[in-house]
Amino acid sequence: MASEPPTGHDLHHHGDLDAEPGLIDFAVNVQGDGPPAWLRDRLVLAIDELGRYPGAVLEDRARATVGERHGRPPEQVLPLAGAAEGFALLPALGPRHAVVVHPGFTEPEAALREAGVAVTRVLTDPAHGHRLDPSAVPADADLVVIGNPTNPTGVLHPAASLRELARPGRVLVVDEAFADAVPGEPESLAGDPTVPGLLVLRSLTKTWALAGLRAGYALGDPVLLERLAAPRPHWPVSSLALEAIVACCEPDAVSAGDQRAREMAGNRVSQSAALSAIEGVEVQQGVAPYLLLHLPDGTGELVRARLRERGIAVRRADTFPGLGADHVRVAVRPPETARVLAAALDDALCSLVGASGELASRH
Incomplete structure (x- = not known):
């Protein structure tokens, strides 16, 4: 690297x-031309609720369903208008020196740079299969962003290597937008609340063909999620997106x-x-x-x-x-x-x- x-x-x-x-x-x-029939039917029924603002009851239901899916309490879940919203919110964490592992999804770096945050790129080596070398990440970085599996290389990094990046005073952001596209979701950290400073971002738009709806969520310590959400407006996630989060995180889905x-x-x-x-x-x-x-x-x-x-x-x-x-x-x-x-x-x-x-x- x-x-x-x-x-x-x-x-x-x-x-x-x-x-x-x-x-x-x-x-x-995105997989497919549109959501499957069962999901489309759920969303159609939810249209009747569009006369109401997205309320706490529906958001709490989304938090609880996601939490059950990943073995976390609801307070460790933050519904998002797509994982991209989570990346746009990263400057709210107040990093001084961010590291983004590349080649990787570019929106995190764009959001950080546009907010005036110092960003270092750490490049993976194609000669070594674009695998992560944790030692290549500068020790003074207080925010590190990496995808798993990484876009566009498709490499799945071992969870143990990702855990090596965590340390006190650092936020470790793992982009798991495509984790549910890997059978069994190996190497995911979504269900591991023990990693200090861990923030996992998930998307529902790829597997379920919901790119136009914008639905996803963040997983992490409640205090970290509160800091991330601080600049959001009221009702940042629509009722339809919250219903999609619930539907796609239920056991059958x-x-x-x-x-x-x-x-x-x-x-x-x-x-x-x-x-x-x-x-x-x-x-x-x-x-x-x-x-x-x-x-x-x-x-x-x-x-x-x-x-x-x-x-x-x-x-x-x-x-x-x-x-x-x-x-x-x-x-x-x-x-x-x-x-x-x-x-x-x-x-x-x-x-x-x-x-x-x-x-x-x-x-």
Whole structure:
């Protein structure tokens, strides 16, 4: 690992900017086109309650349901308008020196920098599979942010390595937005209240296709959650989002989510194999519902353009610190859809790379 000073990365670029209506979407990591029927029905029924403000009764119900899901008391739960709200609130914790482990989700760094917080980037090493080296994190950091599994590498760091980052006077933020997409949720710290200064952020928008609703939650010590929530306005989480939090954290939903994760894991294996078989394509090994690809040198931008011409959107990855123009991230999709991507990517590279390995075309 090595630290890196800030550069010109667009920290606010996300996959939805790469996806456009009509394209086959490999750019966004939401699973499916919309919530399942049972969840849609729950939300439809909740519409009748929209004439009332989101009250304490519904919020308490959400806290209790999430708490039961993770073996925590309700006071250790904070419902959020998506995990992204949690990242936006991090400056409220008053950090002096924040560390963000990259490549990783960029909104935490963006929020901290825009609030004037000093941020150090710690880059994982691709030669070592982008695994976390806890010793690379500066000892004086009073806030550390890391994803698990990490976006976009898909690497799942051992919980023991994450615990090494915790210490008195430091807030350890673990972004578990995709933890429920890993069968059994191994290495999660969501159910461990013993780690000092731990703040776990969870999203419900990926597995349950609720990106437009914004639903998630934070887990941590009540005093820490109170500090995090201090700048929020009244009623920050809508009634529909609170109902979604309850619905998606009930036992039947957790079981259904784990089954979805197992199906996705199988799809990931087959999609990874198909893409790895394409000459010049390197696939980062991981466990998340997306794959980080390294394309042949100098082909990244051209390949993305060729794929778009074929009606396919992929996520550019050069906006992630530590990655370059020849990296792209692709969501894991069902096999029939993944085969379309593999064929189009193979064709695009064949049209660009000649027998000598040099670019055959620059348009």
